[in-house]
Amino acid sequence: MSEVAPYAVRDGVAVITLNNPPVNGLGNALRAGILQGLQRAEADPQVKAAVLIGAGKAFSGGADIREFGKPREKPDLPDVNDYQDAMQKPLVAAISGFALGGGLELALACHYRIATPKAQLGLPEVKLGILPGSGGTQRLPRIIPVAKAVQMMTSGNPITSEEALQLGLVDEIVQLSEMSGSLLDAAVVYARKLVAERQPLRRIRDMRAKGEVDFKKLRDEVARASRGYPAPLEIVACVEAALTKPFDEGRKFERERFAHLVQTTESAALRHAFFAERQTTKIPDVPEDTPTRTVKKAAVIGAGTMGGGIAMSFANVGIPVTITDTTREALERGLQRIRQNYAGTVQKGRLKQEEMDRRMALIKPSTDLGELRDADIVVEAVFERMDVKQELFRKLDEIAKPGAILATNTSTLDVNKIADATRRPQDVVGTHFFSPANVMRLLEVVRGAKTAKDVLATTMKLGKTLKKVPVVSGVCDGFIGNRMLEKYVQQSLFLLDEGATPQQIDGALARWGMAMGPFTMYDMAGNDIGWEIRKRRARERPDFVYGKFADRIAEKGWYGQKSGRGWYRYEPGSRTPIPDRELDDMLAQYRREMGYQTRPITDEEIVERCIYALANEGAHILEEGIALRASDIDMVYLTGYGFPPYRGGPMFYADTVGLDKVLAAIERFQKGYQGSQWKPAPLLVRLAKEGKRFNP
Numbered sequence: 001m002s003e004v005a006p007y008a009v010r011d012g013v014a015v016i017t018l019n020n021p022p023v024n025g026l027g028n029a030l031r032a033g034i035l036q037g038l039q040r041a042e043a044d045p046q047v048k049a050a051v052l053i054g055a056g057k058a059f060s061g062g063a064d065i066r067e068f069g070k071p072r073e074k075p076d077l078p079d080v081n082d083y084q085d086a087m088q089k090p091l092v093a094a095i096s097g098f099a100l101g102g103g104l105e106l107a108l109a110c111h112y113r114i115a116t117p118k119a120q121l122g123l124p125e126v127k128l129g130i131l132p133g134s135g136g137t138q139r140l141p142r143i144i145p146v147a148k149a150v151q152m153m154t155s156g157n158p159i160t161s162e163e164a165l166q167l168g169l170v171d172e173i174v175q176l177s178e179m180s181g182s183l184l185d186a187a188v189v190y191a192r193k194l195v196a197e198r199q200p201l202r203r204i205r206d207m208r209a210k211g212e213v214d215f216k217k218l219r220d221e222v223a224r225a226s227r228g229y230p231a232p233l234e235i236v237a238c239v240e241a242a243l244t245k246p247f248d249e250g251r252k253f254e255r256e257r258f259a260h261l262v263q264t265t266e267s268a269a270l271r272h273a274f275f276a277e278r279q280t281t282k283i284p285d286v287p288e289d290t291p292t293r294t295v296k297k298a299a300v301i302g303a304g305t306m307g308g309g310i311a312m313s314f315a316n317v318g319i320p321v322t323i324t325d326t327t328r329e330a331l332e333r334g335l336q337r338i339r340q341n342y343a344g345t346v347q348k349g350r351l352k353q354e355e356m357d358r359r360m361a362l363i364k365p366s367t368d369l370g371e372l373r374d375a376d377i378v379v380e381a382v383f384e385r386m387d388v389k390q391e392l393f394r395k396l397d398e399i400a401k402p403g404a405i406l407a408t409n410t411s412t413l414d415v416n417k418i419a420d421a422t423r424r425p426q427d428v429v430g431t432h433f434f435s436p437a438n439v440m441r442l443l444e445v446v447r448g449a450k451t452a453k454d455v456l457a458t459t460m461k462l463g464k465t466l467k468k469v470p471v472v473s474g475v476c477d478g479f480i481g482n483r484m485l486e487k488y489v490q491q492s493l494f495l496l497d498e499g500a501t502p503q504q505i506d507g508a509l510a511r512w513g514m515a516m517g518p519f520t521m522y523d524m525a526g527n528d529i530g531w532e533i534r535k536r537r538a539r540e541r542p543d544f545v546y547g548k549f550a551d552r553i554a555e556k557g558w559y560g561q562k563s564g565r566g567w568y569r570y571e572p573g574s575r576t577p578i579p580d581r582e583l584d585d586m587l588a589q590y591r592r593e594m595g596y597q598t599r600p601i602t603d604e605e606i607v608e609r610c611i612y613a614l615a616n617e618g619a620h621i622l623e624e625g626i627a628l629r630a631s632d633i634d635m636v637y638l639t640g641y642g643f644p645p646y647r648g649g650p651m652f653y654a655d656t657v658g659l660d661k662v663l664a665a666i667e668r669f670q671k672g673y674q675g676s677q678w679k680p681a682p683l684l685v686r687l688a689k690e691g692k693r694f695n696p
């Protein structure tokens with residue numbers, strides 16, 4: 001008997017259990033086991049009905065995505081579904097936990113579906129750049145309203161069994177507490193009732209799709225909302241086929257579109273990101289079973305922009321957090337911002353008032369540093385000055401309990417020097433949150449020279465608890481993300497010198513897929529910050545050259561959104577950047593003064609220069625061991641810098657272009673304006689020569 005799909009008979013009902021931990025993924029063996037079970041049930045005259053149920057907490061998480069793009073062994077899921085359709089005995093899917101992707105398609109090919117109250121049902125394939133390829137696009141619009149089916153499949157977001165019941169996707173919800181039985185008991189009772197009442201075999205394939213839809217309008221809407229992603233429009237096309245074609249033709253069309261999508265670079269990129277996210281916590285010299293420290297209480301020092309957001313991140317997951325600042329006023333200002341932030345979410349209907357109150361109650365303000373003596377982790381988010389941070393860490397060393405993790409949110413300072421201000425550098429680690437810290441998913445975890453392995457393991461685990469994507473970075477100026485960003489900034493400013501405008505550069509990169517162009521980003525972050533960094537660079541690394549026009553903007557006090565003017569103009573109270581004629585004139589004047597020749601610059605050049613600058617610096621970072629793997633660098637850009645997911649991150653993107661081509665372009669740039677600033681990374685040169693990729 002199949003171990004992954006054990007078969008049993010109870011009261012005349014065959015029970016086929018999906019048993020492929022952790023999520024009952026529908027790999028080769030499980031598909032074959034299910035088919036065997038169904039055949040056995042069909043052949044046994046003692047069996048009157050059959051139930052499919054998941055072992056463990058879920059029905060099925062769907063296909064094994066590692067099998068995508070590879071030749072699939074038979075039977076594939078459509079074969080199993082065909083057999084389900086042909087069965088002459090009622091077949092019931094008993095859904096607990098979740099039925100996602102292929103898991104839901106398996107359930108859709110059953111005649112009836114019952115579910116536990118909080119179960120999740122969804123077709124998330126779109127998130128991997130593909131579509132439900134085993135009849136999902138054909139069956140879902142036949143059982144629930146077409147518009148809702150489109151919405152479920154183009155968003156990829158699951159619905160709960162309660163909603164599924166209302167829509168008709170689920171036939172009954174099993175209230176386990178009332179009958180104090182199991183889902184299996186209920187499923188057997190349900191199946192026997194179907195038999196006793198001679199209920200028909202409800203094959204979704206024989207139903208008609210429901211609802212009137214204006215497909216032209218729908219396509220326009222979906223195209224607008226899914227720029228760069230190929231799958232949503234294909235999903236709409238498949239649903240249209242479900243309405244207009246017989247089932248088998250519709251399914252053939254679905255298979256073709258699936259086969260096409262699987263081959264696209266965009267889908268490959270999204271699948272890369274999916275795996276990359278699961279890789280970041282794997283650290284070669286820190287095994288997965290490294291014991292971790294308990295983190296039940298947290299403290300944050302500094303109630304400014306970052307401290308407030310970090311405190312919210314703890315409260316959001318139920319960890320009590322003490323927040324301190326030097327003065328009552330600073331503390332009250334910080335708390336007020338937190339309150340406003342939550343209140344805004346409540347107003348938008350995305351948070352219940354009670355939940356806000358519960359979270360606020362977890363945040364305990366104090367001006368007394370002594371209050372954090374029982375914290376398991378202390379995150380420092382004070383002014384970005386080494387003397388201030390070292391002084392504070394000396395104090396923390398006196399106050400914090402033994403074994404507490406002492407974390408710094410510094411963005412540029414040397415974590416090792418901060419650690420050495422204490423007598424316990426092994427407990428010190430960098431936790432580089434991104435602004436707004438309660439929203440942004442990226443968390444760079446900076447491993448100091450003396451950071452203990454269990455401290456690193458605990459901080460990575462904590463990152464996951466805080467619902468972040470923790471990525472390990474070694475100590476260097478700017479860590480992974482900001483160190484790469486400097487090269488991107490550098491190119492964006494050179495492009496101004498050569499004749500491009502901020503709007504043109506922003507437009508090119510935004511059309512390419514960046515969440516926003518660089519100049520819009522500078523205005524958001526504050527042009528005073530970049531100015532400070534450039535001044536520091538001029539002292540520390542005079543060889544690192546910047547285009548000078550940015551300084552003229554900063555000297556005028558045009559700091560961006562916060563001052564109402566920067567690279568763009570802003571109407572009072574608005575964050576919409578408006579192109580500024582005066583700035584264009586200043587730029588032209590500046591170029592004349594500097595004696596720069598301008599030339600037409602294409603969007604393609606803008607994208608290549610800026611994105612290859614990221615990848616090339618990423619290659620240095622990889623080679624130096626600052627990042628553990630190319631996919632970690634990709635995750636940093638995908639989760640912290642608005643890099644388009646369907647391009648997979650800067651390293652993956654360079655891989656898809658071909659490293660030989662990237663290198664050739666860089667060699668071309670070396671002959672152009674400020675060409676000496678380009679230094680192809682030795683790793684890039686080597687991999688390009690060997691025909692290899694950054695992401696193996």
Ligand SMILES: NC(=O)c1ccc[n+]([C@@H]2O[C@H](COP(=O)([O-])OP(=O)(O)OC[C@H]3O[C@@H](n4cnc5c(N)ncnc54)[C@H](O)[C@@H]3O)[C@@H](O)[C@H]2O)c1
Nearest residue numbers: 302303304305306325326330381382383384409410411435
């Ligand atoms: N702003 C960002 O986008 C960002 C992003 C990542 C990291 N960071 C880093 O986070 C840290 C904080 O930045 P921010 O933008 O929140 O600054 P901020 O100026 O908004 O807040 C700093 C807060 O620290 C308080 N403070 C100063 N010295 C203190 C001390 N000795 N004890 C207690 N409180 C003290 C100040 O009163 C202020 O409220 C810096 O190290 C910064 O580099 C900032």
